[in-house]
Amino acid sequence: MARGLFRKRQSDAKQSGTEQQSEKLKKNLKDNLQELRSFLDNPNDLVIREFTIGGEANVPIAIAYMDGLIDRQLFQDSILNNLLTMSVKKQVADDKNQLFEEIYQIFISVSSVEKTNGFEDLINAILSGKTIFFLDGQETVLLFETKGGEQRSIDKAVAETTVRGPRTAFVESLGTNLSLLRRHIQSPSLRLKTYQIGKRTKRSLVVAYIDGVVNPTLYKEVIRRIETIDIDDAPESGFIEQWIEDSFLSPFPQMDNTERSDSAVSALLQGKVVILLDGTPFVLIAPVTLGDILKSPEDYYERWLIGTLLRSLRYFAAFIALFLPALYIALTTMHPGLLPTDLVLSIAASREGVPFPPIVEAFLMVITMELLQEAGIRLPTPIGPTIGIVGGLVIGEAAVSAAIVSPIMVIVIGLTAIAAFANPTFSIGITFRIIRFGFMIAASAFGLLGIILVYIMINIHVTNLKSFGIPYSTPFSPSMVGDWKDLILRAPMSMLTRRPILLDPEDAKSANKGVKES
Template sequence: MRRRYTKKANWPSKNIKEQTSNESLNSQLDANIQKLKQLLDGPNDLVIREFLLNNNPTMKGSVVYMDGLIDKQLVQESILRNMKDFASNKKSYDTSKTILEVMYENFISIHSVEKGNTLEDALDGILVGKTVILIDGQTSALIINTKGGESRSIDEPTTEMVVRGPRVGFVESLGTNLALLRKSLQTSSLRFQTHQIGRRSKKSLVVAYVDGVVHPEIVKEVNRRIQSIDIDDAPESGFIEQWIEDSFLSPFPQMDNTERSDKASSELLQGKVVILLDGTPFVLIAPFTLGDFLKSPEDYNERWLIGTLLRILRYVAAFFALLLPSLYIALISLHPGLLPTDMALSIAATREEVPFPPVAEAFLMVLTMELLQEAGLRLPAPIGQTIGIVGGLVIGDAAVSAGIVSPIMVIVIGLTAISAFATPSFSLGISFRILRIAFMLAAGILGLFGIILVYIMVMIHMVNLKSFGVPYTAPFSPTMDRDWKDLILRAPMTILTRRPNFMNTKDVDSGSREKE
């Protein structure tokens, strides 16, 4: 039988690049307008408002902006109205200056104004919410910052709830987030370095740090990695994190993310760097260590005894979330002699009708727990809570009644799930979920010896892992005794007067007044 082949479509063999233009602005206004329309393909939200200068039909100008990206009131009050006054003004001006210079000095009442000489400058400004003023006969344009549009108001973070602490969280506006940091740290040492990310989206990214505190090499390394980013768009800070992290093969996160402005400002004072991306409320904090992931802002808002108790409880919860199912498998399957006799007999009685071995039983319940957790996250909030509570109770009770799993297994999985939710960092919680599977497989094959082997492998990996040059396990290893007072324990605030030694900050004393 003869096969019929369709002719291959004549697709371009190379990647199609974005249509941009580096050519200079034309002295003819109509040519510039037509070129901008051509580059943008004449969108409906492109607004072009023309006006006459001194009521002279031969002297024309245009105000160009993208509807929905600008502050309409600002454009109306500070640009369009001023342009009307300028057009009707009969006053004579310095003839040595261009019309744009006269506009800037006498009629533009907005502080952030730039001068553009190319079509790309004008196009980039329009696409980020700026307003461009073009004048017939001029080969340059005024690019005015009028960013605005609809945005979410400042609210309490939903992913990092605290009982006692500020109720202020970052939003999707980069300018608002920078202002929140300024309000938290009213110091002249706070520095912002701006980058542009995305060949097509061209989003603004800011690296924030406190000069005189952070080690200069950390700032230099962060900027170097950000400058190496080469992607079309970065819709969320997670794209930046994956691009600049030290090891993409590691299951552990090497940077933290937060919505809390108070947490970001406190980390800046510890000698760390905060990375803010326009369009997302989640900012990145680097470098970050394992001990930092188990801390919470609430530890410092409460008295030291309460903060210490909560932190110890968090370490215990991390141990349960990581190792409890694997310990159950190892003790029940291969090492029942390590259990007290009465407990071993009781567990054996509950497992008498269970048809599966402990390892299969544990994997079945862990899979069910993961499915319920994922479904609760994806569904709307009221339905998600119902699925999580009712689904867990119904499935657990039905599984025990049917003899598929033992009651002790349901208790173990329930305690594991509760302990996992006690971890402050969602990213670290996901890492524990991955490693939990590895520990369960090792426990099912080699028992406690398998758990120990996997534990040694994880420790070797973490000891060799770094976050922007800072050891991931510091101050556990390398051991820095001075930093232990804010690690598992939280010492009184009167003692916590020095910054972490492993951060190698320029100013180590956080108790003295900062020299401005």
């Protein structure tokens, strides 16, 4: 009975809210303010100031805003002071339409002023940080753009460390992030399309691309997927990524995410689409391929020999992170004949007294390593790295001393952990951690044959996987030789004069990556 009553109240409230939002504003000032208070349940942070303007005319007006969402200095200097000091003739004050237009045209000095007579528009505006101006006798209100309040200033990226390159990173303010893009790409071709995401929160989402560069089919596909989003709120760009990605069953990330402004600019200049969400410093880049994930913006800031070396090391590190524990299990349990005799004897001597088979030994150490990584992330910044290093040393030394694991296994796991940290993208690091367990299980059951079978399965999956219509394994397969000069090898900058073939951009000729378009 109680549950049914609760549902009825919810339904009545929803229906009442819908009807109220569809209403037009009234001419009476008191009625409009009462309706605003009632709809928002008169919260403590709702500020409504009623006063009169026009000198002896004493025309009633009201200003309403949400405390903490507006720029107080802008409100004080450009709105409140102007209204308090304004003086109008009596005949103008008697004509409310003329007075309203004079306030709209002359007396308010904010950059953006809009009109509306809909209650729904008023609610959305005040909750997004705008200031509402009411004039008694008018059923239209003015919406002043005063969004501000406390926010984090531009700083360097936290999740993506920078050795050489711009230190500016995105923040939680969408306006600030858009200004960063504008500063880097001073071109009229930069397009920023705004959408509202979240039925309850109405967050702003911006799709950025460069007109004349991006493939229109790619842009339209991104928009089509964004328009299907139907959720109450999207507090982080990860919600958007999971909603619009091609395959939610794949462990591979099908969109790249970054908080570095130079990474987003480079993607736009290549012909990709960047998605920015208000409230998060992480922007999404679409599409993405396996080769893109192992690239770093710093590859282009150093000379091509250094960039090629660093990228090659990254591919080698990915191989170690995936295969090293599985190779140890396979070679020590099923294929010791493939190793040099001295090495086999050394491994056998180090394993003397260890009660567990290699697969159990490897799983114990890998899981311990995963726990230390997770603990290091969750702990406070000053002690997180310390706990990870000290915990690894203490646990590893204790495990060897207790003959639970062999010293060679500690070396294998240590190399695997170091190689995993060499990946520039956090998401692909997690993917490698998941796949690593599959290789280990296959190696314990079938040896090298099991590793090869799992590797074939992963290649089949990657070849069939797509990111917004682009094959994930491109340009490896389907092979696009023209893009290989910026794959594992990073060719000299003078040779990188064309955009990636796989993106099929409208303008194939490219300025060098990372350079502003002019």
